Amino acid sequence: MTSLPPALLDALKKALGPGGLLTDASDMASYLTDWRSLFHGKAFAVARPGSTEACAEAVRLCAEHKVPVVPQGGNTSMVGGATPDETGHALVIVTSRMNKVREIDPIDNTMVVEAGVTLKAAQDAATRAGLMLPLSISSEGSAEIGGVLATNAGGNNTVRYGNARELVLGLEAVLPNGQVLNLMRRLRKDNTGYALRQLFVGSEGTLGLITTAILQLQPKPKSIEAALCAVEDAKGALALFSAFRNVEPSAIQAFEFMSGLSMNLVNTLIPDASLPLSEPAPAYVLVELASPRGGNSLRELMEEVLGKAFEDGLLSDAVLAESEAQRLAFWKLREEHAEAQKRAGASVKNDVSVPLSAIPSFIERATAACEKLIPGIRVVPFGHIGDGNIHFNLVQPDGMDGQAFLARDHEMMDTVANIVRELGGSFSAEHGVGQLKSYMMPGWRGGAELDMMRRIKGAVDPEGIMNPGKIFPAV
Ligand code: MLT
Ligand code: ZN
Secondary structure, eight states: OOOOOHHHHHHHHHHHOTTOEEOSHHHHGGGSBOTTSOOBOOOSEEEOOSSHHHHHHHHHHHHHTTOOEEEESSSOOSSSTTOOOTTOOOEEEEOTTOOOEEEEETTTTEEEEETTSBHHHHHHHHHHTTEEOOOOOTTTTTOBHHHHHHTTOOOTTHHHHOOGGGGEEEEEEEOTTSOEEEEOOOOSOOOSSOOHHHHHTTSTTSSOEEEEEEEEOEEOOSEEEEEEEEESSHHHHHHHHHHHHHHOGGGEEEEEEEEHHHHHHHHHHSTTOOOOSSSOOSEEEEEEEEESSOSSHHHHHHHHHHHHHHHTTSOSEEEEOOSHHHHHHHHHHHHTHHHHHHHHSOEEOOEEEOOGGGHHHHHHHHHHHHHHHSTTOEEEEEEEGGGTEEEEEEEOOTTSOHHHHHTTHHHHHHHHHHHHHHTTOBSOSSSOOTTTSGGGHHHHHTTHHHHHHHHHHHHHOTTOOBSTTSSSOOO
């Protein structure tokens, strides 16, 4: 690794102010590795700007010296999207110090929020204002708004409110040349040419660095009902989903699937997580209904649909949350899935989507194919089944060396992806492409689609300095 040209280093220090530039190896270490410890990168330095202006000046200086920039939020990417490569020729720009919720407007139902606010802090601020930010992901305590938007995060409430993309009204971003692009309009209707803000959502930091956003909020629910249900399999889960959807589709706020094996990992490896059902089941559903109206009608709806589903043999057991604490305990069982799998050993994540009707066949075929590929492999599917998004995760067999397992990740990913392709799905439903899955892009998005993405990238970032090595495979 070479060091920064002294003139650039001095200019960056000046632009970023005290504590704004980290160059010490131990200070930088946590920013150079991803949450899953799959990637270990290097960088000249780590910048922590406290404002859009400081951030823009840091990017401008990098552009002038042709130093690549790696934007980073809470560093929770599942695909190495915020980790620099191993050359050391990069500046990581971390948004965590830009962490103000600037404004919440109860008439517009909007929130103006800086990139470094964690998703949880943004949700809490909306709740305090009597509103709701309807985006929820397992890593929300660390994930920051800038990264959540750059990756178009999905999560538990997509089934009702859409992905991050659907919540963005306005955006401010620093372009690869250091210019600030101000798209901070809080308009429901604005039909004036290309919707440039949407170009940044899901671009994984390859077109610019998001610094501020205006998000659409929703009324805070006055009643919420959650139930944990024991079902036979994914087919049973989908039948239950249809049962709710046929009666009151707008009430479904979350509909999550968990296989028996994945739930068992949570139950055994996560302290304070305990299954409230009398017996373990082959699979589970966590369903949550919400309404901005109070009263008992939601509870009645939940009981009516579950009662009928029980009579129809769609579920064998169900527990309704009797308190907020119990509802949160149900969610703990779901949200600790990633952590439990991490504790169980090395894992390969296949974050796929297929049409709802194809999910049972997908799980059956992919399970058989993976078990054939690596005998003893632990197949632990779970996820946002109401969106057709299954985390078809694979945990190393007990006793196998974790590195030897990970060395075969492409074999496993390709085996699963081939089945996904036959069923008309996508190889990445919500985690993005990052550096882990960029090798799949030509096979999946090749031809005119990848070509157009490359031309957009080339037009916005002709020097290729923004988040190199992400989305696009090396040519
Ligand atoms: C989740 O929904 O919990 C994460 O996206 C999943 C994962 O670990 O694959
Ligand atoms: Zn997920």
